[in-house]
Amino acid sequence: MAIDTVVLKSSYDLMTEGEAIAYSVRKLADDVAHGRALKTIKITRFVDSSGYDYLKFNFPVCGNLSSADLMAIYCTMGGFDTFLVGNCERARRDDVIRQTLGARNLHSVPELDVPAFMDLETAREELSFINTQKRGFSALPEEARSRLVLEMAADQPLLYDVSRQALDLSVDGVDFAINLNAINLMKQRVPLFIRNGYDKVVNSRGEEVVIKENNNFAQTHSSVIANASTFGVLYDRRNGGSYLSIAHLIGGMNIADAARLFARTFARPRDLAAATPELARYFIARRELGRAASYRTLSTVLNIVMSTSTLDDRVHVDATNDDLFACWDVDGWNNDFVGYKNLFDANLDHLEDIMPYAEEVYKVNEALGRAKNAMSANEFTHKYTSLARKIIILVKDKDRLRALGIDDETIDRMQGIGIENMLSSQAAPEREMITDLGRHLRGQYMPEFYANRERYRSSGQDKN
Numbered sequence: 001m002a003i004d005t006v007v008l009k010s011s012y013d014l015m016t017e018g019e020a021i022a023y024s025v026r027k028l029a030d031d032v033a034h035g036r037a038l039k040t041i042k043i044t045r046f047v048d049s050s051g052y053d054y055l056k057f058n059f060p061v062c063g064n065l066s067s068a069d070l071m072a073i074y075c076t077m078g079g080f081d082t083f084l085v086g087n088c089e090r091a092r093r094d095d096v097i098r099q100t101l102g103a104r105n106l107h108s109v110p111e112l113d114v115p116a117f118m119d120l121e122t123a124r125e126e127l128s129f130i131n132t133q134k135r136g137f138s139a140l141p142e143e144a145r146s147r148l149v150l151e152m153a154a155d156q157p158l159l160y161d162v163s164r165q166a167l168d169l170s171v172d173g174v175d176f177a178i179n180l181n182a183i184n185l186m187k188q189r190v191p192l193f194i195r196n197g198y199d200k201v202v203n204s205r206g207e208e209v210v211i212k213e214n215n216n217f218a219q220t221h222s223s224v225i226a227n228a229s230t231f232g233v234l235y236d237r238r239n240g241g242s243y244l245s246i247a248h249l250i251g252g253m254n255i256a257d258a259a260r261l262f263a264r265t266f267a268r269p270r271d272l273a274a275a276t277p278e279l280a281r282y283f284i285a286r287r288e289l290g291r292a293a294s295y296r297t298l299s300t301v302l303n304i305v306m307s308t309s310t311l312d313d314r315v316h317v318d319a320t321n322d323d324l325f326a327c328w329d330v331d332g333w334n335n336d337f338v339g340y341k342n343l344f345d346a347n348l349d350h351l352e353d354i355m356p357y358a359e360e361v362y363k364v365n366e367a368l369g370r371a372k373n374a375m376s377a378n379e380f381t382h383k384y385t386s387l388a389r390k391i392i393i394l395v396k397d398k399d400r401l402r403a404l405g406i407d408d409e410t411i412d413r414m415q416g417i418g419i420e421n422m423l424s425s426q427a428a429p430e431r432e433m434i435t436d437l438g439r440h441l442r443g444q445y446m447p448e449f450y451a452n453r454e455r456y457r458s459s460g461q462d463k464n
Helices: 017-033 067-077 088-101 120-126 129-138 162-169 183-189 221-226 228-236 246-251 255-267 269-288 295-306 333-353 358-370 377-395 398-403 408-414 429-458
Strands: 005-009 060-062 081-086 106-110 149-153 176-182 199-202 208-212 216-219 315-321
Touching: 005 067, 005 129, 017 377, 017 408, 060 067, 060 333, 060 358, 067 081, 067 088, 067 106, 067 358, 081 088, 081 129, 088 106, 088 358, 106 129, 129 149, 129 221, 129 228, 149 162, 162 176, 162 216, 162 315, 162 429, 176 183, 176 295, 183 208, 208 315, 221 228, 295 315, 333 358, 333 429, 377 398, 398 408
Parallel strands: 005 081, 005 149, 081 106, 176 315
Antiparallel strands: 149 216, 176 208, 176 216, 199 208
16 A cells, blocks of 8 residues: 655754854864865754744745745645644745645644744754654544654655655555665766765665665654654764664663663574674675675664564665655755755746646745745845854854864865855855756656656555
8 A cells, every 4th residue: 555644844953043053164164174075054943033933944945935835735736645744934834835725635733832932942952853753643643643654854845756755665564664865876867966875785676876864764653652762863863974873773772772672683583693794794884885785784773673573574674766856955055955946046937847736836936925924035035144144254253163163274174165155046066966957857857757646646545
């Protein structure tokens, strides 16, 4: 049975304004210090002095539409029951979409009982990846809780091929399914695509791929409850290459989880013995990105750590996802937000050339422009300009950077990379791949979307 329900997540942790800006600059400093090609000014969440919540899922990126607005349209128009977790502005934007498109299958789920801006201290304590998951799955009707539900991050503004994600993850007899991003397969489609992978594995098709975590996966309600602390390690506290590291996973466990892991491990000695050679190769591959371990190794690891059953494999893992829009999320101001905005701006008068539901997008764009309680693109430009100015001032202040623990050599290199250009629409690293992305959308991605939609409809799940 194909997945027919989506939990769309547009909520995450909250910082103070000072912490948020400092975190963004430290991330840039780390990229500069390590000589990474992709230097990111990380988007972080805070509430400013006017009460505006800088929640990235609501930032207008396609005219007046945000990434979460677009994904809500993709999911609901695709026939999926969609439960969208977010803040107060998110709920207001959902209302505009519902009223404009008659999208009765779009359900707004509050991220907290009391809005973040009304109790910032409590919000900073409670908001997290796990909180968002639990909120979304708790809102599901009883009949959906035992089935696999597609869980998606709402900061993927061109991930409109939801049918493919649902079909790839509709696996019988499991409580959790993930198809990891295969970075090198994505670069075969768009050679200038900029993302780093962490590990090398051989997927189910026998392809040697460099993988990165996928922000989209499927699970049941029981998996969410059983694996809350594991998700805290995988997503809340991951740091680049530590993703899926066994030591990283085990190190974040509490006593109950460790006892469960111990029981699973020793209840399945044959599985563990068979996997040992592969695990050794996996550790080598992690350090060197050299020899590729089998994806079955990851399956063994995650079944030991995450299966809802002591004896049975209830986790499915593969690494065949070559949909780059399921990998290119809006994490950074300079290369993601600005990159996507450039792409949409270049196609805003003819969106039907690069995406389905263009008519619906134009209708919602008009409605959001008229709405008095949802931030428009013009209003957000002023907010963005104010924030960019604060970041620029900090990067130019050597004493303040030293106070953040950044060494002088890195500071000198940071101050020489042109911070103003990085935060303007003129200098996103993705600017060179805008043309290639447009070509990919028109020539490959759109046709594949329609083919996958027909496959999904033939499965009998399409409710439209």
